[in-house]
Amino acid sequence: MNENRNDIKQEGKVILIDKPLNWTSFDVVKKLKFALKVKKIGHAGTLDPLATGLLILCTGKMTKSIEKFQAQKKEYTGDFTLGHITASYDLETEPEFKKEITGITKEQCIEVANSFLGEITQTPPIFSAVKKDGKRAYELARAGEKFELKSKQVHIEAFEITDFDPPKISFRIVCSKGTYIRSMANDFGEKLGVGAYLSSLRRTKIGEFSVDDAENLMKLVEKQKKENV
Missing domain, CATH: 3.30.2350.10 (Pseudouridine synthase)
Incomplete structure (x- = not known):
């Protein structure tokens, strides 16, 4: 079971987060890295602390897609x-x-x-x-x-x-x-x-990603805590 989980983590995924006010983009990355227990994670475009909204995060092998997402309008x-x-x-x-x-x-x-x-x-x-x-x-x-x-x-x-x-x-x-x-x-x-x-x-x-489809950061963290138990 742990091997399957590790394989999934290595393959990675794209996560859409609605960044809260007064958080840096790095704060979000750090929070999710700990919650998801992943080694590789990054975001596809900084948002200032005083801004809210869509932040794309990629884990595992999906971090290779970061530049592609950064280039989008x-x-x-x-x-x-x-x-x-x-x-x-x-x-x-x-x-x-x-x-x-x-x-x-x-x-x-x-x-x-x-x-x-x-x-x-x-x-x-x-x-x-x-x-x-x-x-x-x-x-x-x-x-x-x-x-x-x-x-x-x-x-x-x-x-x-x-x-x-x-x-x-x-x-x-x-x-x-x-x-x-x-x-x-x-x-x-x-x-x-x-x-x-x-x-x-x-x-x-x-690009085609919308904040309407993004997850609340703290709700995702809490959900992950329960799954990790």
């Missing part, structure tokens, strides 16, 4: 808050200024959103895991160092304004691998002329 929903900017482009750092937004209309927001469609050049946030001179950018940023990151090309397939309730506007974005929604929030606010930061984010799809 992503769908996100969330909110931008207008009238402020932050150094991290989200709520990890405090808002730095306040700008009047009373003249901003939904039509203006839709027009700005449409300007992002297609191939765009994007610079990652300084509070990110991108490497600069051998160190993670967020480490340099938290140390107060000044530096610049290289911009890159990404593809935006869809950018819809789904609700308009200033200072909050809700969105749906479909984008290519490597797109930073935080950078889109900052760039959106800059184009609008009032500043903006990402105030909530949820990944709803990776």
Whole structure:
């Protein structure tokens, strides 16, 4: 029986998790590695701690599929808050200024959103895991160092304004691998002329995989505990 279990573990599987708020993607990997008692496990695309939603995890031989899943397009929903900017482009750092937004209309927001469609050049946030001179950018940023990151090309397939309730506007974005929604929030606010930061984010799809089919992390852990008894 144990041999059969070991064979299954080695073959591996794909697990869809709805990542909880304030968990890092590595936290989820670590939790499941212990719960599933597997040697090989990894995720197919980082989600920031302040984001929730779909995280694909692969175990055993299925870890070979991680790059394939990482390359697929992503769908996100969330909110931008207008009238402020932050150094991290989200709520990890405090808002730095306040700008009047009373003249901003939904039509203006839709027009700005449409300007992002297609191939765009994007610079990652300084509070990110991108490497600069051998160190993670967020480490340099938290140390107060000044530096610049290289911009890159990404593809935006869809950018819809789904609700308009200033200072909050809700969105749906479909984008290519490597797109930073935080950078889109900052760039959106800059184009609008009032500043903006990402105030909530949820990944709803990776390729054909949907968060609707994802498992609750703690429920899966508890279920696994019972099976391991």
